Structure formats: C-alpha cells, structure tokens
Amino acid sequence: MATPHNEANLGDIAKTVLLPGDPLRAKYIAEHFLENPTCFNTVRNMFGYTGTYKGKKVSVMGTGMGCPSIGIYTYELIHNYQVENLIRIGSCGAACTDLKLSELVFAMGACTDSNYAHQYELPGTFSATASYELLHEAVHKAEELSVNYHVGNVLTSDIFYTETPEWKSWAKMGVLAIEMETYALYCNASRAGVRALGIFSVSDSMVTGEALPAKARQESFTDMMKVALETAISF
Numbered sequence: 410m411a412t413p414h415n416e417a418n419l420g421d422i423a424k425t426v427l428l429p430g431d432p433l434r435a436k437y438i439a440e441h442f443l444e445n446p447t448c449f450n451t452v453r454n455m456f457g458y459t460g461t462y463k464g465k466k467v468s469v470m471g472t473g474m475g476c477p478s479i480g481i482y483t484y485e486l487i488h489n490y491q492v493e494n495l496i497r498i499g500s501c502g503a504a505c506t507d508l509k510l511s512e513l514v515f516a517m518g519a520c521t522d523s524n525y526a527h528q529y530e531l532p533g534t535f536s537a538t539a540s541y542e543l544l545h546e547a548v549h550k551a552e553e554l555s556v557n558y559h560v561g562n563v564l565t566s567d568i569f570y571t572e573t574p575e576w577k578s579w580a581k582m583g584v585l586a587i588e589m590e591t592y593a594l595y596c597n598a599s600r601a602g603v604r605a606l607g608i609f610s611v612s613d614s615m616v617t618g619e620a621l622p623a624k625a626r627q628e629s630f631t632d633m634m635k636v637a638l639e640t641a642i643s644f
C-alpha cells in the first residue's frame with residue numbers, strides 16, 4: 410500500500426534493503442551492482458529500486474539526511490512493506506586517530522544528540538545497537554574480502570555545522586566516528602523487532618581535517634558495497 414512518501418506496492422520491495430543517504434547513489438547502486446533493477450519509488454525523488462544480486466532479491470533506497478528523514482523512510486519500509494533487514498551504507502567522519510580515510514566502520518552502537526527516542530517514553534536512555542546477526546555477517550564478509558574495518562560506537566548527530574566541537578567529548582567515550590542517521594534507524598528496527606546495521610566508509614577526519622579525494626571515495630565505496638551486498642544476500 411502506498412504511503413505519503415513511497416508509491417511502491419506491497420511485494421515490490423525485497424525483505425532486505427540497502428540504504429544510502431543519497432537517492433542518486435541508490436540509482437547508481439541499482440544500475441551498477443544489481444541485475445534487472447526496477448524503480449519502485451520516485452516520490453520526492455527518493456529513488457528506490459529492486460533487483461537481484463547473485464540471483465537473490467535485494468532493494469536499495471535513499472533515506473535523505475538526518476534522523477527525521479531516515480526515520481520516515483525506514484518506518485514505512487518496516488511497517489508498510491514488511492522489510493526485515495535494513496543496511497545503511499554511508500560515509501562518516503573519523504573522531505579518533507585509529508580510523509584512516511577509506512576504512513570501513515560497522516556501527517555496533519549509536520549514541521546521539523537527537524531526541525528521536527523520546528517518543529518511546531522510556532524511563533532512561535536508550536542504547537541503540539545493531540543487529541548482532543547482521544554485524545557478525547558483515548565482519549565475516551569483510552574478513553573474506555580482506556577489507557580493513559573497525560567495529561564500535563558512532564555518534565548520530567543532528568548537527569553537521571556545529572558551533573562547538575562536540576565530537577571531542579564523544580571521542581573521550583570511545584566513539585569512533587560521526588554520522589547523522591543510524592540512531593533513528595536502530596530505534597525503528599529495535600521497536601519493530603527487525604534487523605539493522607550501519608556500515609560506513611571514512612570520508613573525512615575531524616581529528617586531522619583530511620578528506621578523501623573523489624576517486625578514493627569511489628574505491629572505498631565499492632568495498633563497502635561488496636560487504637553490504639554479500640551480507641544482504643545471507644539473509
């Protein structure tokens with residue numbers, strides 16, 4: 410059934426969906442990594458495609474930036490389209506020196522400065538965590554593909570252009586990297602009892618100020634895609 414943001418019919422979307430922030434990236438992935446992709450959504454240009462990878466049905470859809478946007482799209486994927494495995498693929502900024510540009514980060518947990526979880530009226534602070542099954546499989550695939558990776562906590566921040574360098578306080582708590590969507594994704598998945606994982610490639614470093622040039626960005630993106638797709642078809 411169509412939603413205000415997604416015109417797909419039930420059955421158009423695979424039970425496993427890869428989720429880049431950028432809808433044009435979803436289009437690129439569908440056209441370069443999937444076999445026989447068909448577009449299921451163009452509402453607000455938030456493109457979504459379903460195809461196959463190594464013969465297994467997989468979908469890919471943009472989420473937009475930030476918790477409110479990924480919150481909407483993933484809520485609908487879960488509740489209106491029966492999606493069971495949600496794998497965010499994105500970029501992140503390194504908050505510690507251990508992370509080198511291009512390396513992968515698997516978000517075992519996500520901290521946040523967002524109030525996304527206030528809706529659940531919990532009597533405390535919710536720790537948003539990845540699906541252990543997806544995380545375990547992604548680590549296994551990264552090992553098989555000899556791709557460098559880190560597993561740990563990320564910060565899902567509401568604010569890209571901050572007045573104060575808040576990442577420094579989070580880094581003291583062992584947070585590896587900063588991005589803007591995973592906390593909401595993990596909340597939606599946890600609340601519904603489905604699986605979610607955030608996979609990132611390090612595009613820039615808060616610590617050193619370096620940023621990946623376009624070509625290297627594309628290469629690390631390909632590694633991330635391979636790990637994500639191999640993980641996706643295991644479920």
Ligand code: HPA
Binds near residue numbers: 588
């Ligand atoms: N901040 C937030 N999100 C990001 C960053 C960043 O520095 N880099 C890539 N995604």
